[in-house]
Amino acid sequence: xxxxxxxxxxxxxxxxxxxxxxxxxxxxxxxxxxxxxxxxxxxxxxxxxxxxxxxxxxxxxxxxxxxxxxxxxxxxxxxxxxxxxxxxxxxxxxxxxxxxxxxxxxxxxxxxxxxxxxxxxxxxxxxxxx
Numbered sequence: 443x444x445x446x447x448x449x450x451x452x453x454x455x456x457x458x459x460x461x462x463x464x465x466x467x468x469x470x471x472x473x474x475x476x477x478x479x480x481x482x483x484x485x486x487x488x489x490x491x492x493x494x495x496x497x498x499x500x501x502x503x504x505x506x507x508x509x510x511x512x513x514x515x516x517x518x519x520x521x522x523x524x525x526x527x528x529x530x531x532x533x534x535x536x537x538x539x540x541x542x543x544x545x546x547x548x549x550x551x552x553x554x555x556x557x558x559x560x561x562x563x564x565x566x567x568x569x570x571x572x
Contacts, residue, residue: 447517447569451505454520454560458498461553465491477546497523517569524561528554 464472468487473480503514508512531554534540535547542550 444569446567448505450560450564450567450569451501451517453499454517454524454564455501457556457560458494458501460500461557462491462493462495462497462498463529465494476549477543478549479540479542479546506523518565521561521564524557524564528558528561532558 464476465487468481468491469484473487497515497520501515501520503512504516505514507513531550535550535554540546
């Protein structure tokens, strides 16, 4: 596997793992601490957290599994997930009044910019081509 592609898979995997962990911690009072919207029910944030964590694991399997003949999500899938997720988050931040404290907006904008940047770097560097 090309080193640049492997590096991007690892970075993307780590970002997804961290975002997944953040969402999995919502039932333990993390949302108010971060200043992000507090859901009435923690079902959807934890399910999304589990999905993001799984995506992170799949990306790391893709980065490290080739030697063992296994593959994970793949870079093309990661690009689509990153661009879709970041775009929707940005649209929420731009066009909806979330009434969040400043730290909430800072955290959400940071997540949106990091995820969008990773997706764009993966897309522009053409790592999805063989």
